[in-house]
Amino acid sequence: MPGYTTAEIHNLALLGHAGAGKTLLAEALLHAAGAIPAMGSIERGTTVCDFEPEEQAHGHSLSPAVASCDWKGRHVNLVDTPGYPDFLPRAYAVLPAVETAVVVVDAERGIELGTRRAMEKAAELALPRVLVVNRIDQAGPEALAALVEALREAFGREVLPINLPARDGGVVDCFFSPGGEAAFHSVEAAHTEIVDQVVEMDEDLMALYLEQGEVRPEQLHEPFEAALREGHLIPLLFTSAATGAGIRELLDAIVELFPNPLEGNPRPFRRGAAPFHASHDPDDHVLAHVFRVTTDPFVGRLGIFRIHQGTVRPDSQLYVDDGRKPFRVGHLLRIQGKTQTEVDAGIPGDLCALAKIEELHYNAVLHDAPEDGGVCMVPVALPEPMQGLAVEPAKKGDDEKLTRALAALAAEDPSFRYERSPSTHETIIRGIGELHLRVILERMRSRHHLEVETRPPRIAYRETVRAAAEGHHRHKKQTGGAGQFGEVFLRIEPLERGAGFEFVNQVVGGAIPSQFIPAVEKGVRQAMEEGALAGYPIQDVRVIVHDGKHHPVDSKEVAFVTAGKKAFLDAFAKARPVLLEPLVEVEVTAPEAHVGDITGNLSGRRGRIQGTESLPGGLVVVRAEAPLAEMADYASWLKSATGGHGSYTMSFSRYEPAPPEVQKAVVAERRAAETA
Secondary structure, eight states: OOSSOGGGEEEEEEEOSTTSSHHHHHHHHHHHTTSSSSOOOTTTTOOSSOOSHHHHHHTSOOSOEEEEEEETTEEEEEEEOOOSGGGHHHHHHTGGGOSEEEEEEETTTBSOHHHHHHHHHHHHTTOOEEEEEEOGGGSOHHHHHHHHHHHHHHHOTTEEESEEEBTTSSEEESSSSOOSOBSSSOHHHHHHHHHHHHHTTOHHHHHHHHHHSOOOGGGGHHHHHHHHHTTSOEEEEEOOTTTOTTHHHHHHHHHHTSOOTTTSOOOOEEETTEEEOOOOOTTSOOEEEEEEEEEETTTEEEEEEEEEESOBOTTOEEEETTOSSOEEOOOEEEEETTEEEEOSOBOTTOEEEEESOTTOOTTOEEESOGGGGGEEEOOOOOOOOOEEEEEEESSTTOHHHHHHHHHHHHHHOTTOEEEEETTTTEEEEEESSHHHHHHHHHHHHHHHOOOEEEEOOOOOOEEEESSOEEEEEEEEEOOSSSOEEEEEEEEEEEOOTTOOEEEEEOOOTTSSOGGGHHHHHHHHHHHHHHOSSSSOOBOSEEEEEEEEEOOTTTOOHHHHHHHHHHHHHHHHHHSOEEEEEEEEEEEEEEEGGGHHHHHHHHHHTTOEEEEEEEETTTEEEEEEEEEGGGOTTHHHHHHHHTTTOOEEEEEEEEEEEOOHHHHHHHHHHHHHHHHO
16 A cells, blocks of 8 residues: 555646746656656756657647655645647646646746636636746746736635745745745735635634634634635745745645645546545545546556545456456556556555556546446536648558557547548548647657648538429440349429438339339439539438339349439439538637737638627637638637637538539539549
């Protein structure tokens, strides 16, 4: 068993904007606690948490990394997360594994997009939030004082410092034993503010405080935890990972003030429609969830998981989700960046890993009781990947290799998708942004030794008709032996948008024998799949077969398939065919100053503005509909236009007839491709 209990574990995620110093802060914490002999360097690629080749090449975290240390008899698990907007879903995906969200703010740059998003996501998940202002050696007292006020303005008056920068470059305590002189603000006033805020959680303690004028620090522990859980308090601490200022004080706060697994707000599981919380009992049956999957070149798939109840040991028999066949735990691992150490047990609240279990995937539930096969972790809502690329192997014969690589990459990245489009016959990968997809392609090359060619994906247009029309075809083929004969008369009619396809048999008198009617429908469906205007599937039509002829000897299924297909094409050409383009609903969130640019740009993309809504913090939501074909480069445009402070979501709305000029261009492109 580990040398600590569940009550002695503290799990926290380091969140915040890219470049705020999260990775070096993790290094400083690990070094101060004695977990590593010296701090690594981002420039030299020697940090514990940025160990992947792509991270070292880009100089930024691209994936969450787990590390741990021990401090004053407590075990601290740190999850360092990426801050680039393209990789925020990867950061959010780890939050169900921790009790505390530590949002790191750069002292010079102040509140950035990643700061706001991290605070909003943690609040959405009811996670206790802590703000850490890092790099205080790079900002003067006036700038730090202004930043504190800006943080309180942005995130509420419940943001209160529990320490303050000192004039000598260190920090002074405002909570446990206030004393010393801060570079700005009164230490005594800061102490009074935070105690006033905490005692509001306990009426008896508040009465005692009002009577005595002070309470002992140990009396504040439980109300402090309650204030954190309920968002009544957002502690603010100051550090410098470079000089070490405030690092030991942050470790003290983690083990003395931050919630352990028994004190935090647990993420719910669900059995059917009923939510429930894990027991945290080490003797209960095992319940754990996988929050991170990586592909290691030496051990294969590696799944990092949080144990919520029960004890996992080597030789344990575990199930994945509703799988009926258990697997045996061979090696139970603790993760320190890229280093893996075997442990003899994992208890509730701990973060462990398993290797070489191919069934593991993000958000998988691990358990040791078959009756828990229907249990799932309530998922974190993550942004949908919008940026798309069509990919194909650069080398012929690598299609299977591409499929394996994409499956491995999707297993470890909850914000990456891939699909095979049946209408455009392309393999399409989707990510959060351009950088996200570029990193995916880099990993495809470095890990899977696969080169691919890319291009923008084709738009999944559709075809339909705007009028009713008659069609006819006689198929007659005479060879040396038995011939082929089938004749079909049919009518096509337009249906409401989204209605799909209807096939109606109105043949009477056996003009087409009943055994050949399915062959006629098969021919019609073939024509609809292949398209007749620009090669895109046909939808929203009713086909009525009402007459035909057959031959007692030469009529065969193949003859009526051909006759049905060509009769349909004959009718389609007369029924005022039209190209349908997909429309998407777009919701853009950005600072108010950019609203004019956003609405103007969407209008220029043939978009229709549906409305706007003001949000707290000077943000505005713009809702619009626009053709998907016009949105290919929207992510890049929005990032450039708003300086990275804008975000958007996009979802399919419906199909509508394309304007004549668009239809003409698409049809011409198709015909040019056919003759090339």
